[in-house]
Amino acid sequence: MAIKIALPKGRLLRKTAAMLQKAAWGLDEYHSNMGFYRPRSQKFPDVLMRVFHEKDIPIQIAMGNYDLGICCLDWIEELLVKYPSSDLVKVRDLLYGEGALYVAATSVPEDLRQNGAPVRIASEYPNLAEAFALRKRMSRFSIFPVWGAAEAYPPENADMVLISAKASAELAEYGMVPVSKMLDFSAFLIANRNRWETKNLDKLVTSICDTLPEVEKKAPVKDEVDSTEIKTRNRAGETAVDAVRLALPDGHQQQPTVNLLNRAGIGIDDYPSETGNRRPEINIDGVTVKVIRPQDMPLQVANGNFDLAITGWDWLTEHLDQFPSSPVKELLDLKSSKVRIVAVVSRELSVDNTGGLRQLIAEREEPFRVASEYVNIADKYARDNRLGHYRVIPTWGATEAFLPEDADLLIENTETGRTIARHNLKIIDTLFESTGCLIGNTDAVSAVKDRRIEALIKRLRAAVEDV
Amino acid sequence: MKIQRCKGMRDLSPAEMTVFRLVEGISRDTCAGWGYQEVRTPTIEHLHLFTSAGTLTPGMLGKVYSFLDWDGWSGERVVLRPDSTIPVARLYTESLQGKGLARLFYATNIFIFEEAGEKTRERWQCGAELIGAGSAMADTELIALSLEVLKKLGLKGVELRLSHAGLIKALLGKLGLSPEEQSRMFDRILDGDAEALAQVSRESPEVGNILKPFLSLKGQSPGFLRNQRALLARSMPEVRPHLDDFLQAVALLDELGVKYQINIASGAGFEYYTGMIFQLFIGKEKVGGGGRYDALIPSMGGGDVPASGFALYLDRLISLVSPETFAGSAAEKVLVRVKSADAMKEAFKAAENLRGAGYVAELDLDGQKTDARWMLEVRSEAPKFALIDNVKSKRVRYKTFNEVLKQLEGEGGDKDSPA
Structure with missing residues (x-):
């Protein structure tokens, strides 16, 4: 059987x-993040390669979908701390x-161990964060699993973060x-335990190990920070009690957001920021802004960390599918960044709708695998469509690479459908259309704040209708 | 597709359930006899109930089933109950506080995520908590109660092992460890790492010289503790109150003629213990344990209320109990067979009457074979009934149901009173 290796993007x-x-x-197309996920090697033409988000690789190896993989130790430990008996070997x-x-x-x-209020920890590594909290005997803690930008949360929105950095500086x-x-x-080079014990992987392992320097790694330099060096850039002053806390998205949602603010006559400095500033200044009194991932916004609004946020209907739906009693709601449809959330299968599959899927699932032995960044939307879709014995595989992007070998169905967003077609996939169902939206918390805040929120919504609504 | 249960979960078959209920019933009756009242707590609790220092050790917390429920957007987790004592202490704090002494018992499942081997992840426990009493007499009551349950189950060779959490903590205090190392060491000892204490005493020889005999010896009488007290009183005055407390309970057990073994360096994996800890073994198998946890309810804000308790491990007991010991206690079975199609109503009526008289009446649906001694055939026309005695291979016809009953009761000299 061909050797399978998972490479990181x-x-x-x-x-x-x-x-x-x-x-x-001699790889043909493994040099950019451009969305090519199937490189081929001249030296090892039989080896099957796939490119994944690094965080997905330990899981793919542990599941036995791939024999070998390359990823950093932090993601390996994030898996092992929760599932210590995973079938994963750290090779080198x-x-x-x-x-x-x-x-x-x-x-x-x-x-x-602040007894009383929970200690809030924001992290892309929720399992390691929980292990830390338990080890430190914190009596109450909340873990905010975030997609990114954890560093933007303290001190107002989290007491601590668990983040990766090159050095403490x-x-x-x-x-x-x-x-x-x-x-x-x-x-690290990692391997599936069972394959390591039974399969000849030696040629690949040798070829990788031969590139490594012979010297053993030096002990890490002692790495301490002098706390006087701390820059004050992110040290926001105490936020006034009645200040409206607005979360704006990072990434490709920034431009549509700036356009909207411009149309509403709202000025904003340093957003999008070239230096990675996550606290731009907005020219409305009583409003403070932070820039975080749109995926993380509904949870943050639910917790009262923010009063308003500009995110997508897809991420709001994802949040409400997980927490139906959450107090978050859409306040305004921004009618921007329109995408469709679709169900996608390999073009090789002779299935054109969910009825066909059900039939396919009924005829097979193994569980049906649904891969998605939208874990809860995918789970609900599988439940609602009675997809039988299914398994949802959470992914962190590059989901197209999962079909057809490592998943049977994707729940994905698409603007034009071109990426899907390019990967030899086809859409069999549209779940819903998603546009940008302004979200807020249904729990009442102060009267002053409510008035400010109302005023802001009014300006944004005018801007939306202005188009 | 093959349907399977989840890894680490077990089914209980009818035969196993019979023994399960038997053990549970004996535990319930015994506890009730001592004045304990039954409680039941929910399967799901907040994680933070179990994370505070003085509750579960980190080793145990690493095996908790924790998850976000549908209200979990705050980021705080809930758990499948990993322990039976802490929820009862929570229940007391929430709804029984200030109502005086509480004697509570329960039969419940707990969930522990075990990755290794064949260990089950759902475990059943029968236990009792005595809340509001802090005396040696209270400790002794719980030990005597747990031993009585095991005795009534017909189990032989029960071994009682005693230790004392207060004493362990006081001894650790002498080792010159930082508070953090001390609590980590305590966790290791309570997680069953018997090497832990020995190792530290090696590192600190002067204390070690005093500790070593204490840790390695196993006492069988109050004399053991008195000897230790004589040895330690001068160099470690702070251990004295714990030794005295321990001694009181041990002396009382001695008076009651209860056999035990004192083994200080044995723990039970529960950080909430503050006083005497006891463990029950049959052969190599631990079948239960308990102890005093005076700091738990105060830490929950339940006031300065001392408490102690124990739990017996139902899964282990059902594999040790031989159900034959208790044979004959079940009601006798009669198979009711319809002999003519229009006698259906009659048959249901006869079965109902049999049940009313204390018999198990099983309707014959498909000419099944039966292990029951009696079979009752029912017809629509007289004589309506025929009673077949499978033991004596006898078949007698009766006109009325009362005659049937009379015959059953007359022959039933070998049957326990069905009522």
Whole structure:
């Protein structure tokens, strides 16, 4: 059987590509994040390769979908801390992609076990964050699993973060100090335990190991920060009680948001920010702005961390499918960034609708695999359409790479359908259309704040209708 | 597609359930006999109920089934109950506080995420909590109660092992550890890491010299503790109150003629213990345990209320109990067979009357074979009834149901009173 290897996109791509070039693999299309997920090797023409988001790789290896994989130790530990008996072998430290995981805060708290109010920890690593909280014997804690931008949360929206950084000095850039260093990490070659025990992977492993320097890794340099170095950039002053806290999206949602604000006559400085500033100034009194991931906004509004947020209907739906009693609602349809949320299968599959899917599932032994970034929407879709014995595989992007080998159905968003067609996939169902929206909390706040929120909605509504 | 139960979960078959109910029933009756009242707590609780220091050790917390429920947008998790004592303490704090002494018992399942081996992840426990009493007499009551349940179950060779959490903590205090290391060491000891204490005493030889005999020896009488007290009183005055407390309970057990073994360096994985800890073994198998947890209810805001309790492990007991010991206690079974199609109503009526008289009346649906001694055939025309005795291979016809009953009761000298 052909050997299967999972390669990372994102932060490790460039150095991994360089290493494989040194190993003379002769890859045809593994050099950019452009969305090509199936590189081929001249040296190993029989090896099947797929490119995944790094966070997905340990899971793919543990599940046995791939024999070998390359990803950083932080994502491996994020899996192993929760599922210690996963079938995953750490084969070799690849000595690049170094960094560390820190628990950080804007100031070192005197006692982590604040009895009373929960300690709020925002992190892309919720399992490691929970392990940290338990180990520190925090009696009450809330973990905010975020898609990114964790560094933007403290101190107002989280007491601590667990984030990766090259060194603790990087934390100072964010105006934070390390509370604890959890892990030093670098890229690792990993293998599925069962395949490692039974399959000949030696040619690939040798070819990778031959590229590595012979010297053993030096002990990490002691890495301490002098807390006086902390920049004050992110140290926002105390937010006034009646200030309206508005969350604006990062990423490709920024331009439509700026356009909307412009039409509403609302000025905003340094957004989108070239320097990564997540606290731009807005020229309305009594409104403060933070820039976070649109995926994370509904949860933050539900928790009262923000009063208003500009996100997508898709992420609001995802949130409400998970937490039906959440107090978040759409206040205004911004009618921008229109996408369709669709069900997608491989073009090779002779199925054109959900009825066909049900029939297909009834005839097969293995569970039906649904891959999606929208875990709860996908789960609800599978439930509502009675897809029988199914399994939802959470992904962190590049979901198209999962079909047809590693999933049977995708729940994806698409603007034009072109990406889907390019990957030899087809749409069999449209779940709903999603546009940008302004969301808020249904729980009442103060009268002053309510008035300010009303005024802001009014200006934005006028701008939307103006188009 | 093959349907299977989840990993680590077990089904209980009719035969297993019979033993399960038997054990549960004996536990319930015994507890009720001592004045305990039954409670039931929910399967789902807040995670933070179990995370505070002085509740579960990190080792146990790592095996908790925790998740976000549908209200979980605050980011706070809930758990499948990983322990039976803490929820009862929560129930007391929430609704029984200030109402004096509470003697509570329960039969409940707890959930522990075990990755290794064949261990089950859902476990059943029968237990009792004595809340509001802090005396040696209270400790002894719980030990005597748990032993009585095991005795009534017909179990032999029960071994009682005693330790004392207050004593362990006081000894640890002498080792010059930081408070954090101390609590980590305590966690390790309570997680069953018997090496832990020995290791630390190696590192600190002067304390170690005093501790070593204490940790390695196993006492069988109050004399053991008195000897230890004589040895430690001068160099470690702070352990004295715990030794005295321990001694009181041990002396009382001695007077009652209860056999035990004192083994300080044994724990039970529960950080909430503050006083005496006891464990029950049959052979190598631990079948239950308990202890004093005076700080738990105060930490929940329930006031300065001392408490202690124990739990017996139902899953282990049902594999040890031989149901034959209790044979004969079940009601006798009669198979009711319809002999003519229009006698259906008659048959249902006869079965109802049999049940009313204390018999198990099973309707014959398909000419089934039966292990029952009696079979009652029902016709629509007289004589309506025929009673077949499978033991004596005898068949007698009767006109009325009362005659049938009389015959059953007359022959039923070998049957326990069905009423």
